[in-house]
Amino acid sequence: MAEIPDRISPLDGLFEPGDFGAVTNSPGVEYSQRLCGALVQVQAWPGTTGKVEAVLKQVLGLPVPKARLAHMKDETILMSTGPGRWLVDDEMEGLEEKLRKALPSDLGALTGLTHARVVISVSGEKAEWVLSSGIAMDFHVNAFPGGGVQLGHHHEIGVTIHRLGANHFELYAFTSLAHGLWHWLTHAGAEVGYRVT
Amino acid sequence: MKITCPYCGERDHREFTYRGDATAIRPSIDNTSLDDHQAFVYDRKNTAGTHRELWNHTSGCRTHVVVVRDTVSHEIFSCEPVGPFAKQLARNVAKLKGAGA
Incomplete structure (x- = not known):
């Protein structure tokens, strides 16, 4: 896999610290x-939702949240964002590779959204x-x-x-x-x- | 106009994309009649009243739903999930109703 470039915020230069507006x-x-250190979308195929949930639980050490909920542990956030779909936010880099190893493509699709x-x-x-x-x-x-x-x-x-x-x-x-x-x-x-x- | 997404709950219709008449049935691939395919692509009844239509929650969970809507008053009578996750979503609808969302 190609080396991932440094993360650059699109808001750099706009994000000026201070107080603004009607601050009293x-x-x-x-x-x-x-x-995010790593942000990955996980999408199960029809019929593989249960298996993907088991993989997420094993890799992240978090219970899989129900619809429209998130679970957090240390610096990992697992969010349920759609039917059979989750968004994983982790402060540590390398989460995407870890999930790719654990989740074969016949169970679901991974999309790296870190950048x-x-x-x-x-x-x-x-x-x-x-x-x-x-x-x-x-x-x-x-x-x-x-x-x-x-x-x-x-x-x-x-x-x-x-x-x-x-x-x-x-x-x-x-x-x-x-x-x-x-x-x-x-x-x-x-x-x-x-x-x- | 508000549409109750089976995953996200009640949302403004601007979060959704209209995907067309849900009553239009694509002709079989074995059907070589140009008239039948022309009718599927172009012919619509333009119903004034109750109409079944496909919408996609593009700004939300991206689920496809079949909405039954009055095209005159814009009253929405039902919104049901379709597609491979429809059963899973149908269970979620019951929870949303229970939560009052």
């Missing part, structure tokens, strides 16, 4: 970004309010509880949202469209004040 005592929302997504963390008292202003889905904790995963979009920019807690979300955004999403987040956060860290 404390910002309503805080933004930060991170790049295709950037993760934007949105947290703070107004995080839900900010996201609700531009993403048409029900963010109420009853519909989207902590530990939940939802896929949606903001004006055609697809985004996978992992809710870590009541006021903390991680947005997995396409690197090629991350500029647009970030632009919106800065405008949406300005009204309540936002801090970039």
Whole structure:
């Protein structure tokens, strides 16, 4: 396999630390970004879902989450993103190769997305309010509880949202469209004040 | 207009892509009639009223669904999963209804 190039954030140069917008005592929302060590999509074939779940459990040491949920352990996040489909986020590089060895292609398909997504963390008292202003889905904790995963979009920019807690979300955004999403987040956060860290 | 995806729950229709008339049946590959193939590709009834149609949740879980919709009022009567994961998704629909999503 060819050597993987260094990871470069599409938001480098735009992500300027500081307080912006209507910050009085404390910002309503805080933004930060991170790049995954490894991000892999796993798709089972029809009829192999159970076998793929067993492989994921064995390799990751995590129980496989039910629909629209995520499980976390140490620096690994396993998210259920569709029927027979999961997204695995790991801080350590090499996850893709480990999964490829354990998961033969007759059980499912692996897609490496490490360089295709950037993760934007949105947290703070107004995080839900900010996201609700531009993403048409029900963010109420009853519909989207902590530990939940939802896929949606903001004006055609697809985004996978992992809710870590009541006021903390991680947005997995396409690197090629991350500029647009970030632009919106800065405008949406300005009204309540936002801090970039 | 809101469509209840069998995996993701109720979502705005802009997350979905219209994939066409679900009542149109592709002619058999052995059928060499150009008229039959022409009818499958082009002829539509353009129903004013209840209509079965295919949608794909392109901005979500990418599941194909059959939506029964009133083309006049846009009221949606049902949304059922189709394809190889349909049975798995049907079980999820029951859970979504139980959760009130």
